[in-house]
Structure formats: C-alpha cells, structure tokens
Amino acid sequence: MRVLVLHSDVPADAPADEQDTLATARAVADALRQRGHEAMLAPFLPSPQAFHEAVKRANPDAVFNMVESVFGLGQFAPVACQMLEIANIPFTGNLGAAMAVAGDKPLAKGLLRSVGLPTPDWAEPPEWRGLADDCPYIVKHATEDASVGLDDGSVLSGRQAVAARAESCAAKYGGRWFAERYVEGREFNIAILEEDGAPRVLPLAEMRFEKWPDGRPKIVGYVAKWHEDSMEAMQTVRAFGLERTEPQLAQTLRQCCERAWKLFGLSGFARVDFRVDAAGNPLILEINPNPGLEPGAGFAAAAREAGLDYPQTVERILKAALRRAGR
Numbered sequence: 001m002r003v004l005v006l007h008s009d010v011p012a013d014a015p016a017d018e019q020d021t022l023a024t025a026r027a028v029a030d031a032l033r034q035r036g037h038e039a040m041l042a043p044f045l046p047s048p049q050a051f052h053e054a055v056k057r058a059n060p061d062a063v064f065n066m067v068e069s070v071f072g073l074g075q076f077a078p079v080a081c082q083m084l085e086i087a088n089i090p091f092t093g094n095l096g097a098a099m100a101v102a103g104d105k106p107l108a109k110g111l112l113r114s115v116g117l118p119t120p121d122w123a124e125p126p127e128w129r130g131l132a133d134d135c136p137y138i139v140k141h142a143t144e145d146a147s148v149g150l151d152d153g154s155v156l157s158g159r160q161a162v163a164a165r166a167e168s169c170a171a172k173y174g175g176r177w178f179a180e181r182y183v184e185g186r187e188f189n190i191a192i193l194e195e196d197g198a199p200r201v202l203p204l205a206e207m208r209f210e211k212w213p214d215g216r217p218k219i220v221g222y223v224a225k226w227h228e229d230s231m232e233a234m235q236t237v238r239a240f241g242l243e244r245t246e247p248q249l250a251q252t253l254r255q256c257c258e259r260a261w262k263l264f265g266l267s268g269f270a271r272v273d274f275r276v277d278a279a280g281n282p283l284i285l286e287i288n289p290n291p292g293l294e295p296g297a298g299f300a301a302a303a304r305e306a307g308l309d310y311p312q313t314v315e316r317i318l319k320a321a322l323r324r325a326g327r
C-alpha cells in the first residue's frame with residue numbers, strides 16, 4: 001500500500017517533545033517499508049488548499065496520522081483527523097471527536113465519573129469549587145500532554161497556591177489549567193491496541209520511581225520525559241509482570257481500560273494512565289487518544305512485551321484503520 005505518514009509541522013526551534021514527533025514519523029515510515037509498504041512523509045498544513053495538494057501529490061491508500069499538534073497546540077490535533085474524515089481517506093488512530101473529548105482532561109474526567117469509572121477529584125477555575133484546603137493537588141494543563149509545565153512546583157496545597165500556579169502556568173504556556181488531587185502511589189501506563197475490531201489491553205507497564213529523593217513529588221514531569229540523561233529519566237523505570245504478581249489489580253486495570261475504550265468510542269490505539277492510591281484503588285489520570293509511538297516509549301514497549309516488534313505494531317495500527325474504513 002501507499003501510506004502517507006502525516007506529521008505535525010514542527011518548526012526547527014520547537015521544544016524537545018515536538019521535535020520528537022519528526023523522529024517518530026521517520027521510524028514509522030521505516031517500519032512501514034519493512035512491512036513492504038511504500039511510505040512517504042508530509043507535514044500537516046492546516047489550510048484546506050495545502051492539505052488537498054499534499055494529499056493529491058502523495059495519492060495514498062491510507063494515512064498514518066502522527067499529527068500531535070497544529071499551530072503548536074495539541075488542542076488542535078483533532079482538526080487533522082476531521083479533515084481526513086471529510087476527505088474520506090482511511091487514517092490511523094482515533095476519530096476527531098474522540099480525540100477532542102478524551103484529549104480534554106476535565107471533560108474526560110467528568111465522563112469517567114458519570115459512568116462510575118474512578119478518577120481523582122479535581123477542581124477548575126475560576127471558582128475552584130470542591131477544592132479541599134488540606135490536601136495536595138497537581139496543577140496541570142487541560143488539553144496539552146507530554147507533561148508540559150509539570151515539575152516539582154506543580155504539586156501544592158491550598159486554594160491560593162493552586163490558583164497562583166494555574167495563573168502563572170496559563171501566562172507562560174497558554175490554555176486552561178486545572179487542579180487534580182495528587183495521588184501518591186504507583187503509576188501505570190497501559191497501552192491498548194485494536195485487534196479484529198476489539199480493544200486488546202497489552203501487557204501492563206508500571207512506571208517505578210527508583211531511589212527517588214525523599215520529599216520530592218513522584219511525578220513523571222517534563223524533564224523525566226524529554227531529557228534522556230537527567231536523573232529523573234534514569235530513575236523512572238518501566239516494569240512488566242503485574243499479571244503474574246497481582247492478578248486481581250491487573251484484572252481491575254484491564255477492565256477500566258476496556259470500559260474507557262468503549263465510553264470514548266476509541267479506535268486503533270490508545271493509552272490510559274493510572275495511579276493506584278494507598279488503599280490499592282486504581283484511579284484514571286487520563287486517556288491518551290494519540291499516545292507517542294517512539295520506538296523506545298511506553299506503547300511500543302508494551303507491544304514488544306506482547307511479542308510484537310515495532311513494524312508489526314505499526315502494521316496492526318494500519319490494519320485497524322483499514323478495517324474502520326471498510327477496506
């Protein structure tokens with residue numbers, strides 16, 4: 001097949017998380033070629049004319065959609081999906097509507113709550129209704145991912161401190177910021193891959209904080225994710241094997257993933273991030289409708305644990321797209 005790998009239009013001076021998209025797009029194109037496809041790359045240009053010209057030039061049977069941001073904003077990523085939907089081109093991953101809803105953390109949390117799926121308490125500006133004064137919160141972006149703006153200073157207590165942090169982050173990074181109860185506890189990043197039209201939860205990955213300095217919040221912040229040589233990156237270590245060691249917890253996590261998949265109408269692939277509180281209850285932090293596909297990152301690692309090498313994983317994602325399009 002002819003597959004166009006469509007990626008974010010990343011300026012040369014963009015931050016590390018955005019630059020990474022380009023390297024991943026090249027890795028995906030290589031993987032497609034290894035599977036016998038013809039693959040070419042193009043940036044997504046958010047103008048109808050430029051989009052149609054790029055598509056016409058490439059004349060693809062399918063698009064591998066790696067558009068994580070438009071105008072540098074994750075919030076606009078659904079636009080690429082929606083333009084592909086309108087152009088009637090089979091494309092990988094989630095539909096625009098699912099991207100928009102799951103990608104808005106407070107909105108997604110409200111939906112999770114409404115069906116009884118567990119997620120930490122949260123509060124939003126301007127009133128911060130429900131914010132408890134005596135427990136820690138993490139202040140995070142409502143619609144951006146990649147741990148943008150997350151560092152030790154993100155975890156704090158008290159209405160005033162929370163509101164001040166949200167305001168300074170909004171001034172620095174833009175967008176809406178909210179506060180979520182900080183859950184001190186284990187972290188799981190769980191990959192889901194569509195197989196024959198149904199979600200298949202891949203081996204469960206725990207992110208362990210090793211030799212973490214006392215008193216520092218245990219969070220996978222921006223530095224841990226994007227500065228490979230940092231202490232934070234080296235001391236956050238992925239581990240598999242929960243299915244064997246704690247089958248009950250593993251089963252609960254899997255069920256939450258399957259219910260979330262259905263609730264948000266997900267397709268292709270996704271990743272659900274959890275913390276498990278001191279009482280052993282899993283809480284959903286977020287649903288990632290377009291998780292990173294870097295060969296070394298969580299999604300590919302979970303697939304590898306399931307016995308799929310990188311080209312096979314990429315092929316499965318493509319296959320789900322073709323199935324959705326009835327091809």
Ligand SMILES: Nc1ncnc2c1ncn2[C@@H]1O[C@H](COP(=O)(O)OP(=O)(O)OP(=O)(O)O)[C@@H](O)[C@H]1O
Pocket residue numbers: 120138140144145146147148150180181182183184187218219220221273275285286288
């Ligand atoms: N409520 C919470 N309690 C404890 N830690 C949290 C909480 N929310 C976020 N974190 C920490 O911050 C990290 C990033 O948060 P989250 O997954 O919500 O945002 P993101 O930036 O969208 O991430 P991604 O890059 O996975 O899309 C989490 O992996 C976790 O370590």
Ligand SMILES: [Mg+2]
Pocket residue numbers: 273286
């Ligand atoms: Mg996350």
